[in-house]
Amino acid sequence: MEFDKDQHNMLYYNQMLRADQKKKAVKKKKPKSFAKKEINLKDYLYVPDGLEPLLYTLYFVLIPYIIGSVFLFTTIAGANFDNFKLLDMSSFFIVWAIGYEIVATLLLISILVMFLKHDGDSD
Numbered sequence: 001m002e003f004d005k006d007q008h009n010m011l012y013y014n015q016m017l018r019a020d021q022k023k024k025a026v027k028k029k030k031p032k033s034f035a036k037k038e039i040n041l042k043d044y045l046y047v048p049d050g051l052e053p054l055l056y057t058l059y060f061v062l063i064p065y066i067i068g069s070v071f072l073f074t075t076i077a078g079a080n081f082d083n084f085k086l087l088d089m090s091s092f093f094i095v096w097a098i099g100y101e102i103v104a105t106l107l108l109i110s111i112l113v114m115f116l117k118h119d120g121d122s123d
Contacts (some may be wrong), residue, residue, distance in 0.1 A: 027061050034114075034115050034118045037118075041056070045059060046053055061096070063099070063103060064097075064098075064099030064100040064102075064103050065092070065095055065096045066099065067099035068095040068096055068097070068098040068099025068100070068101050069095055069099070069100070071098055071099065071102055072084070072087060072098065077085065100107055
């Protein structure tokens with residue numbers, strides 16, 4: 001009888017150990033979705049603390065305008081400064097819109113490349 005009791009206790013103890021090990025077992029993480037990835041603009045742009053609203057506004061206005069001006073200079077004016085001076089650069093919005101479209105296209109291409117490189121395991 002005593003042997004059966006010890007054997008029964010041993011089985012019960014082993015079951016408790018297995019249940020405890022299952023709880024502690026590391027569950028395999030699901031791959032993180034690319035769409036749920038967190039984006040921090042400070043990783044891509046220089047922005048000191050406290051000046052975020054001002055600098056983001058300046059970046060939003062100046063980067064597309066500069067890109068648009070460079071595009072007009074190289075493609076429309078043929079990289080000739082005399083031809084570039086003949087262009088009507090007083091139309092700020094048109095130059096900005098051209099640059100905005102170029103910047104937006106480049107951003108979409110970079111997002112596509114990051115999506116294709118995404119493995120889901122990294123944070």
